[in-house]
Amino acid sequence: MRWQGQQLGTADAAALPGLERLDGLVRSVTTPEFAGITFHEVMAKSALNRVPGASAMPFDWTVNPYRGCTHACTYCFARGTHEYLDLDAGRDFDSQIIVKVNVADVLAKELRRGTWARDPVMLGTNTDPYQRAEGRYRLLPGIVSALAESGTPLSILTKGTLLRRDLPLLRDAAASVPVSIALSIAVFDDALQAVVEPGTPTAAARLDTVRAATEAGFRVTVFLMPILPHLTDSISALDDALARIRAAGAARVVFGALHLRPGVKPWFLQWLGREHPELVSSYLGLYPGASVTAPKPYRSWLAKRVRPLLRVHGLDGHEEDDAPRRSAVPGLAARRAVVTTSRGRAAEEAARLF
Ligand code: SF4
Numbered sequence: 001m002r003w004q005g006q007q008l009g010t011a012d013a014a015a016l017p018g019l020e021r022l023d024g025l026v027r028s029v030t031t032p033e034f035a036g037i038t039f040h041e042v043m044a045k046s047a048l049n050r051v052p053g054a055s056a057m058p059f060d061w062t063v064n065p066y067r068g069c070t071h072a073c074t075y076c077f078a079r080g081t082h083e084y085l086d087l088d089a090g091r092d093f094d095s096q097i098i099v100k101v102n103v104a105d106v107l108a109k110e111l112r113r114g115t116w117a118r119d120p121v122m123l124g125t126n127t128d129p130y131q132r133a134e135g136r137y138r139l140l141p142g143i144v145s146a147l148a149e150s151g152t153p154l155s156i157l158t159k160g161t162l163l164r165r166d167l168p169l170l171r172d173a174a175a176s177v178p179v180s181i182a183l184s185i186a187v188f189d190d191a192l193q194a195v196v197e198p199g200t201p202t203a204a205a206r207l208d209t210v211r212a213a214t215e216a217g218f219r220v221t222v223f224l225m226p227i228l229p230h231l232t233d234s235i236s237a238l239d240d241a242l243a244r245i246r247a248a249g250a251a252r253v254v255f256g257a258l259h260l261r262p263g264v265k266p267w268f269l270q271w272l273g274r275e276h277p278e279l280v281s282s283y284l285g286l287y288p289g290a291s292v293t294a295p296k297p298y299r300s301w302l303a304k305r306v307r308p309l310l311r312v313h314g315l316d317g318h319e320e321d322d323a324p325r326r327s328a329v330p331g332l333a334a335r336r337a338v339v340t341t342s343r344g345r346a347a348e349e350a351a352r353l354f
Contacts, residue, residue, distance in 0.1 A: 023045065026043055026101065027041050028041075033136070034133070041101045047110055048062075048063060048107065048110050059120055059121070060119045062123070062125040062126070063103065064124075064126045065103045066127050066128070066133060066134075067081065068095075068097040068098060069094070069128050069131050070097060070131050071132075071197060072199035073200065074197070076093070079093045079264045081263075101137065101139075103139055103142075103143065104141075107146045107147075108149075108150075111147065111152060116150065116152075118151050118152045120154065120178070121147055122157070123143065129160070130159075148173035151177055154179055155181075156182065157183075157184060158184065159183070159185070164213075168216075174217070181218045182220065182223055183222050183223070185207065185245070186228075187203065188241045190204075221254060222252075222253050223256075226259060229279075229283065230282060233302060238309055242309050242312075252315065255317065255320065257293070257298060262290065265287065269284075
């Protein structure tokens with residue numbers, strides 16, 4: 001099917017098996033502009049996802065306009081969420097994208113409720129809000145406007161350079177509500193980035209986005225994570241990354257080692273066996289069985305390596321696990337602040353909120 005000539009309200013009989021579990025499926029769409037990708041457009045019934053009170057997530061509310069992500073990071077924590085739709089956590093996660101086409105309208109209605117307390121809302125907890133599809137669907141402007149008009153603080157975490165499109169809008173929003181922006185940049189070696197995060201913009205392009213957001217007046221956080229054992233954890237790699245982050249004008253850095261969650265580990269190890277077979281046994285040693293995080297000694301070793309480099313480059317920063325569940329970030333200090341940290345852990349829980 002092509003984009004042109006599509007009418008909302010017609011279901012596509014060619015929709016994938018399993019998508020009958022998606023309430024509100026309107027149509028499934030392919031286009032030459034996105035070769036190999038199918039967008040499944042749905043009419044969402046709700047937009048705001050509440051995070052359970054006991055959750056480790058550092059915020060109470062999320063909005064996720066997309067499920068699946070064409071950025072296709074091999075290590076993506078959210079892969080397992082596609083299995084809830086009877087889609088697989090590998091190629092389907094990268095290529096079968098669920099689009100909540102009415103998310104901004106539904107959100108605006110929810111924000112008008114008298115009970116809405118204007119708690120901060122996080123965008124980008126589960127899949128990337130500025131993935132390539134956003135260039136076509138343009139859902140974020142409506143979401144940002146709805147949040148700002150309702151007096152709701154917001155925080156964005158992305159690998160997408162498309163964020164630059166919305167900087168004027170975000171700057172306007174920041175005049176009325178706290179707005180926090182974070183870019184995720186984990187791999188600064190272009191050859192490695194092209195195979196481990198094949199759908200993402202280059203590190204240089206993302207650093208340009210950090211620069212543009214900084215020039216627009218934001219204090220931008222860079223998530224230097226996940227740091228990949230034996231691939232991106234050398235002193236020279238970390239030094240290069242932090243020097244470039246600093247040069248781009250970022251205000252602070254959050255770093256952390258790779259997490260490998262159930263649903264992700266098999267796909268990541270498959271990739272590793274193909275690209276770096278010499279590292280497979282080492283990774284199996286670091287992430288044995290069902291273990292999700294690298295062992296404490298590795299994380300301590302990594303922190304001892306990164307912290308002095310942060311100081312050398314004059315960067316504020318901390319390890320993902322160092323932040324309290326709720327602490328202030330610039331621009332959100334006056335409210336219950338969104339802490340832009342622990343994305344992997346947070347996202348795992350957010351996945352259950354769809
Ligand atoms: S950008 Fe984020 S959500 Fe998208 S594939 Fe990569 S890690 Fe997953």
